[in-house]
Amino acid sequence: MGLAGVVVLVTLGVMLGPLQALLGAAEPIKLGWVGPLSPPGGYADGQLMKDAAMLATDEINAKGGVLGRRLEVSYQDTRGLPEEGTAAAERLISQEHVVAIMGEFHSSVFLAEMEVAHKNGIPIVAVDVWANKITAMGYPEVFRVAPCQALIATQWGNWIAAAGFKNVAVLYEKTDGGQSARDVLLPILRAHGIRYDVVGADLNQTDFTAQIERFKTHTPPYDLFVTIFSEAGLYPLVQQSYSAGFAPTKHTGLTNSGGPATTPTFWKNVGEAGKYLLTEVPGLPRAKWNAITTAFVANFKKRFNSPPTPQAIESYDAEYILADAIKRAGTTDPKALIAALEKTNIVLGRGRYTFATDHTPDWHYHQFVDAPVHLIQYDTVGQPPDGAPVVWPRNLATVSYVYNRPPR
Amino acid sequence: MRGLHAYVLAAAGVCALVYGHLLNPYWMHVAIIAMFYGILAASWSLLAGYAGLFSLGHMAFASLGGYTSALLVQWYRLPIPAGMAAGVVLCTLVGAGIGWICLRMSGPYLAIFTLGFAEIVRITFSTEDEVTGGMAGLHTAPLFRAATDLPYYYTAFGLLVFSLATLAVIARSRWGLFLRALREDEQAAAASGVAVARFRTLAFAVASGFAGLAGGFYAHYVGILTPSVGSLDLMALLVVMAVIGGMERIPTAVGGAFGVEFLQEALRAYGQWRLVLFGLILLGTMRFARNGLLTPAWLQFVRLGEIRGPAPARRGVGQEGSGP
Amino acid sequence: MDYFVLQATNGAIIGVIYALIAVGVTIIFSILKIVNFAHGDLYMLGGYTAYYAITFLGAPPLGALALSMAALFLFGALVERLLLTPLYSERTERKDEYGLLVTFGLAFFLRNTALIVFGPFPLRPRSFVPGVAHLGSLTVTWDRIFAGALGVALIIGLLYFMHRTLWGQALDAVSQSRESAAIVGINPRLFNSLAFAVGAALAAAAGALIAPVYSLAPDMGVLPNIQAYVVVILGGMGSVVGSIVAGILLGEAEGLFTAFFPDPTRALAYTNAFGVLVLMAVLLVRPTGLFGRRHVRME
Secondary structure (H helix, E strand, O other): OOOHHHHHHHHHHHHHHHHHHHHHHHOOOOEEEEEEOOOOOOOHHHHHHHHHHHHHHHHHHHHHOOOOEEEEEEEEEEEOOHHHHHHHHHHHHHHHHOOEEEEEHHHHHHHHHHHHHHHHHHOOOOOOOOOOOHHHHOOEEEEOOOHHHHHHHHHHHHHHHHOOOOOOEEEEOOOOOHHHHHHHHHHHHHOOOOOEEEEEEOOOOOOOOOHHHHHOOOOOOEEEEEEEEHHHHEEEEEEEHHHHOOOOOOOOOOEEEEEEEHOOOHHHEEEEEEEEOEEEEEOHHHHHHHHHHHHHHHHHHHHHHOOOOHHHHHHHHHHHHHHHHHHHOOOOOOOHHHOOOOOOOOOEEEEEEOOOOOOOHHHHHHHHHOOOOOOEEOOOOOHHHHHHEEEEEEOOOOOOOOOOOOOO | OHHHHHHHHHHHHHHHHHHHHOHHHHHHHHHHHHHHHHHHHHHHHHHHHHHHOOOHHHHHHHHHHHHHHEEEEEEEOHHHHHHHHHHHHHHHHHHHHHHHHOOOOHHHHHHHHHHHHHHHHHHHHHHOHHHOOOHOOOEEOOOOOOOHHHHHHHHHHHHHHHHHHHHHHHHHHHHHHHHHHHHHHHHHHHOOOOOHHHHHHHHHHHHHHHHHHHHHHHHHHEEEEEEHHHHHHHHHHHHHHHHOOOOOOHHHHHHHHHHHHHHHHHHHHOOHHHHHHHHHHHOOOHOOOOOOOOOHHHHHHHOOOOOOOOOOOOOOOOOOOOOO | OOOOHHHHHHHHHHHHHHHHHHHHHHHHHHHHHOOOOOOOHHHHHHHHHHHHHHOOOOOOOHHHHHHHHHHHHHHHHHHHHOOHHHHOOOOOHHHHHHHHHHHHHHHHHHHHHHHHOOOOOOOOOOOOOOEEEEEEEEEEHHHHHHHHHHHHHHHHHHHHHHHHOHHHHHHHHHHHHHHHHHHOOOOOHHHHHHHHHHHHHHHHHHHHHHHHHHOOOOOOOHHHHHHHHHHHHHHHOHHHHHHHHHHHHHHHHHHHHHHHHOOHHHHHHHHHHHHHEEEEEEEHHHHOOOOOOOOOOOO
16 A cells, blocks of 8 residues: 555544544433333323423523533333333433433332432432432432422421311322322321321222212211322312212312322313312412523423423423533533532522432432422312412412312 | 254253343343243243133232232241242132132133232232332342342243243143143033143143242342232233234243333333334234244244155144144 | 112112123124123223314214214224134134134224323313202212213113114024024124124213213223123123123122221222122122023134
8 A cells, every 4th residue: 555545544543533522522412211101100291291301302402402412312111110110220321321310200110210220320310209218218319309298298288287177088099109198198187186087099990979978978077178199080089079069168178189180181171170179289389480480381382282280390390400410510420410410509490409418307318308389279260270379388378368168 | 853943942041041141231121021021921821822711810910929929028037039939829829719710711701800800909909008018119128139130130031941841841741731622622621531620720820820930039129019010001911922922832922022022122212102013913913823923933943953854734724733 | 868879879870881881892792702802992982082073073962972983883893894804714713712812902902002192181071961960969960860861772772773673683693693694694794793883882882971971081991891891791791681780780889889898998999899809709609690691602
């Protein structure tokens, strides 16, 4: 080939070096998203959370990505099964080499996923899982943006006491969410000296009339019907309770915890029966919305033709938190990322995010302690959650009453 | 050379063992889960493919075995193998019981009955959450404390080989012949002297025992056990696996389990579409390749190494070859 | 009103709805001799078809019901042609196993496709008859009463069709013996399609009637599927009267169990298990159900 050839080759090789670096710089940053997209998981909520994450990804990339690189998210369907959570987490980490994982709607699945993340030292952000144990385990990789059961059920328990209820019927869904809500709520009721009876129902139960009639015969009569139900089962429950004249009535209030009362199809399914229902919103009340919240709600509605749920905002914010942490760390190295996450101090759709670093109580660790949770009570049919009166906590309340008793 | 296929299989098995450590954690997990389903598919095929007992309670036995082992280990600090053994024993006994109760039932009746049984088991585990942890999940003691899942991989492999060997021995013995006779025509079998009651019960007992074994391993591998293991969704998937592979032979059923599991993983990004695809494949298989997609390949494989002579005289239409 | 009577009445109304769902399974079984595992999903499709007919075509609820029945009738015939013709071939062995597996596969396919196509959020069509009725101290929505009443009407119509019309009698003939029917000049292939189509239409009717009561979801057919089989087997495969009686029986059993099981915490949770337990108990004593003839295999 001759000297000329060698010179050409060497020059090319030297040129390829920086070229390589340039190409490498264009390599996207990969994140992993986990959540239920098919049965037996809660696929309705999972889908909305995925939609919100897609929205966040597109927005971030439109603004130039993170550290000059595109953000890419790999979505893994975990179907509500812990074994699939493990598989998804393993795949994301060892196959797809993601720098961080976010998501999940089922605590039992997240507990499996976080073990894999912990083993590999990869940060994982819990988006909508409420079991205290998740942060109580104390894994440095785990961060949570959702409120935990301790935070939510405490609100409910305090509200129930403040509103003066003495005799409560609790109907909960036999899922991990329902169980943990029940487990935290009941001791609080006991502490306030409130009488209660508890009934568990299967996920696919649709006929509650016999149970409701049984509740009606109880003496003394219940003054509050607490339902802990997610997804489809709630709608017939509320309707049947209303038509049977059990709740919501002048004598018996009706609450729901679990989310479906804030979804787009709530009113379409329950109609008149949903008036006077109370539910929690794990997000900011309308009055406290910032520019990001308003923009997100508008963009989500425009793109997906339905208003977002609080779980969706959590998902959206979680991705932004990760992007922000990567930016501040200046690298995708896991340890640096975890350190950066700990120092998170950013205002997003649900307010100012910070993560506690203490262990008192044990679930505090890496928990977004100030996660907003407020209770609303609908007073008009068709009311959107962000337009409903806020009754608790009192510092956020938009009305003077704690409980709006139905007239009939 | 006769039995060449056996050597090929053995060689493949040795490779799987020796090179297993090269798998990254993800594929190792997938392989372990595939072997779990392999044991379930093999034992279900003995029940449904050989004896013709279309049971929809198989995953319920897996979950029963898992919870039994997990709870006994938790309460009495038994060593895990003892817990798993207890699970197997319980499942064998309960399986025998179910088999005996179902003696006079056939076809769809049996299917619905076992379906009902599965639902009862699932509902009970879900409701008694003080004992079982319910849907929040039961934390189980891990079988091994190791940096990787390699010990689990070897264990799963060992359990699979053990199960296949035992099931193959049964299938190729006179018992297997009697079970097949039950499937074809129970009255004729009885008339020919097959102790129908004994063999139906036996088939259930054996199959359920293996399901319990798989479930026990699963419980101490996955670390969190929920009643969803016994759900109808997973049972449906198991049926899909065995039927697509070929439910009438144990190797093809296992092949179906591996195939579907790996396919499920490969297509994970597509979420719900995977199941739609499996549904289509299942319908196509049932309609056009009822013996299963792997059966023709398997039959060829088994004849590997045999001297090619003139084709044997065609026997009647619609007959299946006998074989492993 | 006495608590017992109240719960029993409620149970009876629910039972009629169960009967309506189960009758479609019975028809298919008595003609084709297979258990249609996909019945719950045909029920689900019927409900959604009615919903979309109301929402997108602006059909009145009754019109949507008729449309839904017609659509599923055609769909049922199509499925029968595509998937079930091996049942009539000499070459197919173990026909009832085939029927079980192929309808199982169909159910699996329909359920998972529905999730993608219809989306996961529950939907609810307009009520047939809004408002509630008061029967003593029991409050029942008019939708339920309407569903029950129309269900009974459909079942009576079906019985009339089967016993008094020529086509119905032809169907009955095929159910007794395909070959004899063919000898007499009845085309068995046509009537098998008809049978499956009628069964599907009945499932669709049940779905459309019950949609306002329980809301629509892609997996809404899972539990009714199980309950339908419980009813059909309790009543004995192939007996329409048996399905009606067993349906009401199951509705009563479940309702009274929830009402009276001593441990209120567990009553509701174990109600479905109880229904299945009743089935298991009956099968132990009478393996062919309360009214069933001995299970006949397809010739």
